[in-house]
Amino acid sequence: MLSRTVALPLALAAGLVAGCAVERIGLGRPDSGRPGDVDAARPDGGALLDGGALLDGGALPDAARPDGGPDGGGPDGGAPDSGPPDGGPPDGGVDACTPGPELCNGRDDDCDPDPPDGADEPGLGAPCDGEDADACDDGVLRCTPEGLLCDDDPASREERCNGVDDDCDGATDEGDDLCGACVPRALGASVFLFCDEAGDWDDARDGCAEHGGDLASLETEEESDLVADVMNELDWREDAWIGMEDATGDDDYAWLSNGAAPSYDRWHAREPTGGGEDCVRFTHGSERWRDAPCDRDRYLRICESPRPSSP
Numbered sequence: 001m002l003s004r005t006v007a008l009p010l011a012l013a014a015g016l017v018a019g020c021a022v023e024r025i026g027l028g029r030p031d032s033g034r035p036g037d038v039d040a041a042r043p044d045g046g047a048l049l050d051g052g053a054l055l056d057g058g059a060l061p062d063a064a065r066p067d068g069g070p071d072g073g074g075p076d077g078g079a080p081d082s083g084p085p086d087g088g089p090p091d092g093g094v095d096a097c098t099p100g101p102e103l104c105n106g107r108d109d110d111c112d113p114d115p116p117d118g119a120d121e122p123g124l125g126a127p128c129d130g131e132d133a134d135a136c137d138d139g140v141l142r143c144t145p146e147g148l149l150c151d152d153d154p155a156s157r158e159e160r161c162n163g164v165d166d167d168c169d170g171a172t173d174e175g176d177d178l179c180g181a182c183v184p185r186a187l188g189a190s191v192f193l194f195c196d197e198a199g200d201w202d203d204a205r206d207g208c209a210e211h212g213g214d215l216a217s218l219e220t221e222e223e224s225d226l227v228a229d230v231m232n233e234l235d236w237r238e239d240a241w242i243g244m245e246d247a248t249g250d251d252d253y254a255w256l257s258n259g260a261a262p263s264y265d266r267w268h269a270r271e272p273t274g275g276g277e278d279c280v281r282f283t284h285g286s287e288r289w290r291d292a293p294c295d296r297d298r299y300l301r302i303c304e305s306p307r308p309s310s311p
Helices: 004-024 201-209 221-233
Strands: 139-144 147-150 182-187 190-199 240-245 279-282 289-292 299-306
Touching: 182 221, 190 201, 190 221, 201 240, 201 299, 221 240, 221 279
Parallel strands: 240 299
Antiparallel strands: 139 147, 182 190, 190 299, 240 279, 279 289
16 A cells, blocks of 8 residues: 555546546637637547547548538539520530631621621622613622622513613614614613604604603704615605704704704705704705705604613
């Protein structure tokens, strides 16, 4: 049996050791906040060693999330956003637009609301031929809600006797009896028709109107020279009515086109004679002007109409 003297010091030493052990495993006192100090007791009953090591090897619960599931980037533990708000293909959550040429399709291809639809469409604004009967490019390609369409006027160009390919089919003045007895010749802004049909002054004007013109007003010497040359080319043996008359009966002759007196003189000698000869003809031999009674029905006619622009 130990003596009192030895037993008391041993009991005190055992108590000190037990206290140190309790302090080591964190039982009985809170964390002091000092570096390296142990944390408070864990909810799962495991003990922490000083410095954060686990005594029992248990897993540390996720303190960052209230739901305890794997942290996938959202507060609900669900998967990351896999699609844009517009219902398009997954784009990581951003509604993106990839710019491209602005075509005529009703969509904003270039991601810019300012340029009109179809601004980069190849051929936009190019001449085109619509669904009319002619072959002329009278329209242009435009962007419409139905796509790229030609805005050609539905009215067709008709071929006329004027020395011009009016309907753009590669042929000029074609068609059965289109020109009839007339031969077209162009000069400047006018087309002259040399018509080998006899009649009086009124008949001649009516015949010219059928071709969209009137009797020729030869306002320049160049036009009179053309008439003389073509009459010789066609070997005409008769005079032809032209568009000059004495409308007042006082021997004041003027052109039909503008009501003005001739600015140059191509009258035959001792012409005009007047005295009721109020209409004017171009002579086939002398290549001069001569007056004549308007009801004389033996003369041919020379018509004039505006020269259409080339299609």
